Amino acid sequence: SLEYRWVTDPLGQPVEAYFGVLGGSKTAVVEVAQASGLPLVPEDKRNPLLTTSFGTGELVKEALDYGCDSLIMGIGGSATNDGGMGLLSALGVKFLDQEGQPLTGSGINLRKIHTIDIAGLDQRLAGMTVKVACDVTNPLCGPKGASAVYGPQKGAAPSMVEELDRGLAHFAYKIKEFLGVEVGSLPGGGAAGGIGAGLVAFLQAQLVPGVDLIIEATGMEKLAAQADLVLTGEGRTDGQTRYGKAPAGVAQLAKRYGKPVICISGSLGEGWEQVHGAGIDAVFSVCPGPLTLAEAMNDAAKLIRLTTLQVARLWQASFRRQENFIKPVTISGVRKYDKLVK
Structure with a gap:
């Protein structure tokens, strides 16, 4: 079945999106493109420094409220480059700046992260199986990373690509500092503007070739x-x-x-x-x-x-x-x- 909900689009506006529930199970299927997809952003407003994956996190939360206890995610076609910062914020993670003020999830705020607080992460995610359909092997950062390879199609100019890459590198550093997880060179970590890395670090997700996941799930x-x-x-x-x-x-x-x-x-x-x-x-x-x-x-x-x-x-x-x-x-x-x- 498809469950429709109103969530936040990449520009912070309301959008109706859906998550799927596999027949006869409590497995939710959430696509990043539903709430945070590139087609949701007009070409003249595409700026991955400002777009957010917050709405995808809201969809995951809606799936939890529905009673789902396992999660399959598709992470293609995003308009974002925030490392999943927005998605994770919607699920209760707090990203704080040097003054202890909360940061909204966006590419421009990645370099401002000083502290990561996971105390508020939705407890229903503890021990939950999260599988992510991921058909790319790009790492989070560097010349083959999320910003360099996929940033331009999301509206990033060359100077913006450099800023985004530095932001994701800082994000990886802070994840290592606060969670003890290395995601900077993780194959597939650069998928969907770094959402792949964020899901692995915070939700212990498994990155799986998409077709294998579909064959198994269906x-x-x-x-x-x-x-x-x-x-x-x-x-x-x-x-x-x-x-x-x-x-x-x-x-x-x-x-x-x-x-x-x-x-x-x-x-x-x-x-x-x-x-x-x-x-x-x-x-x-x-x-x-x-x-x-x-x-x-x-x-x-x-x-x-x-x-x-x-x-x-x-x-x-x-x-x-x-x-x-x-x-x-x-x-x-x-x-x-x-x-x-x-």
Whole structure:
């Protein structure tokens, strides 16, 4: 089920977002992009020094209030670079400056942290299993860190990238000082503007490849074994898809059982044909013609539905063709197919 709540967006404004509850369980699924995603911030207002992940923390708290006792988090597509400072503040962690005054969670306040007080951290999180879907290995800081690699797409100018990186480095130093946890070089710590590192340090979260987490949480292996056709998809399929992205992982699973796999994607990028070598039999873009990104996003549900319908009709037609033109024959107890000669 999906549970809708009003929380805080990256700019501090109200936004309606949701968390999921897996059927028959008390496991909550929270996506950072729901409350703290980049699409929530207009392009002219994107500034990762000022955006906050506070709303994602509010969503986690709402899931706790709902009665969930385990948590799966997706941390892609964030508009933030605050190391999860905002998220953690919403859950009760206090970040204080040199004068002992509380700091709001944002990229610009990372370097101002003097003291970290976890006494108020929501007690319901103690011992809670937190798994984080993380498909990147970027560390928190440095030339391959959160700020340098992902900051520019969130609106950071070069000078801003340097300030953000120094802030995250200071954050890592303070985490080591007060929690005794080293996150500065943690693979995946730079995911979602450092939220990966924050979740590991404060909630003892496990960073897990996203597709592995989805397969486990949904019981996908059993479903794939029973299916005739496996559909997967992503926002953009390109040459990188075969390197650990969800469609490649789904295809790998499906091929264990000899199932055909079709990928339905928002768009096709350079090298998309390479996915055929990763077990994906065919790829379809949902865009029927030239569209702006905004148009495609606004009509995403409709476009996915229409494309999936055409894929299903093609699949159905292949069976009709098989019935009309192919007949099964048995040779020495082995069933084969021969073309009918009209």
